[in-house]
Amino acid sequence: MVVRIRLARFGKKHAPFYNIVVAHARTARNSKPLEVLGTYDPSPKPPKPGDTYGRPWKEVKLDISRARYWVGVGAQPSDTAWRLLSMIGILEPQYRVLQRQGQVVKANTAAKSIISPSKATSGLSDAVEASGRPVGEDESG
Template identity: 70%
Template sequence: MVVKIRLARFGRTNSPFYNIVVAHARTARNSRPLEVIGTYDPIPKKDPYDTTGRLHKDIKLDTTRAKYWIGVGAHPTETVWRLLSMVGILPPKHRPGAPSTTAPKGQANEA
């Protein structure tokens, strides 16, 4: 059976909070997972130790367990793939709507 790394929503209305869980692909979103490997809080908060005043989203993850589950074949969802790439576990995935970093076809570097 296929195992997925995905988000399970908790929290209140308009105040989401997610657990990053490992679960069978065909189970319900909030059913009992095989393992909870982290949490994700998408509501930006100000870091009291940051002097620049930037807001950040809180991601707490057990990296060793995430690497283990990916190593044994668990498939992360698109959102979890993005979170794992932010942490540095997976490479960033190409997104179709993202701007490219290469020059357009007509403008070649002439040296």
């Protein structure tokens, strides 16, 4: 029988909470699994107090070495579990969307950290117009 790494929904109505479990594929969703690898809380938490530019975050608890072991012996992660496992490098990402998104996030943070971009662009604009290419064209890709 196929062993899968998947999520088991616990929590309340409108307040989901998942156990990341290793279970036989044909058993019921919330039945007792072979092993509980961790938890995933999908409701985003606000940034910590004192963190002015912090982003909201989602908490995942995971026994990483056990997850590696189960993947190594052939357990098949579900799509959602795959997405979570690929974030910490246990698996190759199934879709490259996340990777691209990560790059965009990084670029955005870098762009925000530049002081007064309006000033810089206003100074540059004449030179750019002369070369015939608008500012910021190269970033969209």
